[in-house]
Amino acid sequence: MLLRFTKMHGLGNDFVVIDLITQRFKLKPHHIRKIADRHFGIGCDQVLTVEIPTQPDVDFCYRIYNAEGSEVEQCGNGARCFARFIRDKRMTGKHKIKVETLAGIIELELTENRQVRVDMGEPILDPKRIPFTADQQASDYALDVNGDTWHVGAVSMGNPHVIFPVTDVDTAPVETIGPVTESHPRFPQRVNVGFMQIVDRDTIRLRVFERGVGETLACGTGACAAVVSGIVQGKLNTTVTVHLPGGNLSIHWQGPGQPVIMTGPAATVFEGQIQI
Numbered sequence: 001m002l003l004r005f006t007k008m009h010g011l012g013n014d015f016v017v018i019d020l021i022t023q024r025f026k027l028k029p030h031h032i033r034k035i036a037d038r039h040f041g042i043g044c045d046q047v048l049t050v051e052i053p054t055q056p057d058v059d060f061c062y063r064i065y066n067a068e069g070s071e072v073e074q075c076g077n078g079a080r081c082f083a084r085f086i087r088d089k090r091m092t093g094k095h096k097i098k099v100e101t102l103a104g105i106i107e108l109e110l111t112e113n114r115q116v117r118v119d120m121g122e123p124i125l126d127p128k129r130i131p132f133t134a135d136q137q138a139s140d141y142a143l144d145v146n147g148d149t150w151h152v153g154a155v156s157m158g159n160p161h162v163i164f165p166v167t168d169v170d171t172a173p174v175e176t177i178g179p180v181t182e183s184h185p186r187f188p189q190r191v192n193v194g195f196m197q198i199v200d201r202d203t204i205r206l207r208v209f210e211r212g213v214g215e216t217l218a219c220g221t222g223a224c225a226a227v228v229s230g231i232v233q234g235k236l237n238t239t240v241t242v243h244l245p246g247g248n249l250s251i252h253w254q255g256p257g258q259p260v261i262m263t264g265p266a267a268t269v270f271e272g273q274i275q276i
């Protein structure tokens with residue numbers, strides 16, 4: 001079968017977006033792996049499918065799959081690309097849309113300067129719901145990795161994140177600590193691994209070794225999780241610029257009980273068809 005797709009990216013975190021409302025096809029993990037393969041397929045970090053919502057009062061549904069084929073709960077850069085896709089394909093005339101995701105319903109808004117603002121919902125700090133094995137909720141946790149004890153943050157945006165504090169992201173041990181921590185036994189559903197350098201109370205630098213992919217040029221939920229962790233530790237103000245290798249995001253969080261608001265760009269690269 002020939003499947004139409006749109007290649008997109010959010011700060012270099014790239015996606016293949018497939019409309020499964022006008023194309024009926026059941027994507028299986030081996031299909032995802034082929035689509036995501038940068039030599040034998042199209043190539044992307046994640047595949048994002050546009051689907052009919054199952055809940056009332058919701059405009060659309062999207063599902064996200066990591067390059068290895070696993071379905072995941074949430075994706076921040078994907079959410080912004082989704083909003084751009086829906087708008088550019090004129091699948092809605094609305095400026096603000098409600099979207100059903102595995103992590104719950106989120107709200108996306110296209111802003112006047114072609115940015116996308118996403119209400120990512122409330123962060124999850126209870127270790128049992130991240131999930132992360134810890135005796136009780138804390139502002140940071142002792143985590144043993146490769147024989148060293150790190151004091152890390154742990155936050156879920158619907159998908160799990162652990163955040164390592166570093167003095168310089170350029171020299172952070174992403175290649176060594178990333179893979180080992182991704183499958184650390186204290187994270188029963190594996191985990192996205194962030195390395196956060198706090199520049200000042202309004203600015204961080206961040207690199208992310210993503211679950212199911214490896215290091216990406218940007219991670220939207222990772223940026224949200226890192227800022228929440230920094231605010232919980234009393235080290236950041238409520239609106240933070242996050243410098244990622246692929247570009248910058250603005251993250252805003254007023255504190256417990258409040259949603260995380262992420263604002264940033266989304267771009268279309270090309271359209272095509274893949275024989276699947």
Ligand SMILES: N[C@H](CCC[C@H](N)C(=O)O)C(=O)O
Nearest residue numbers: 075076077159211219220221
């Ligand atoms: N690798 C993530 C999913 C994609 C998240 C990322 N691309 C973003 O922009 O949030 C996970 O396994 O939870």
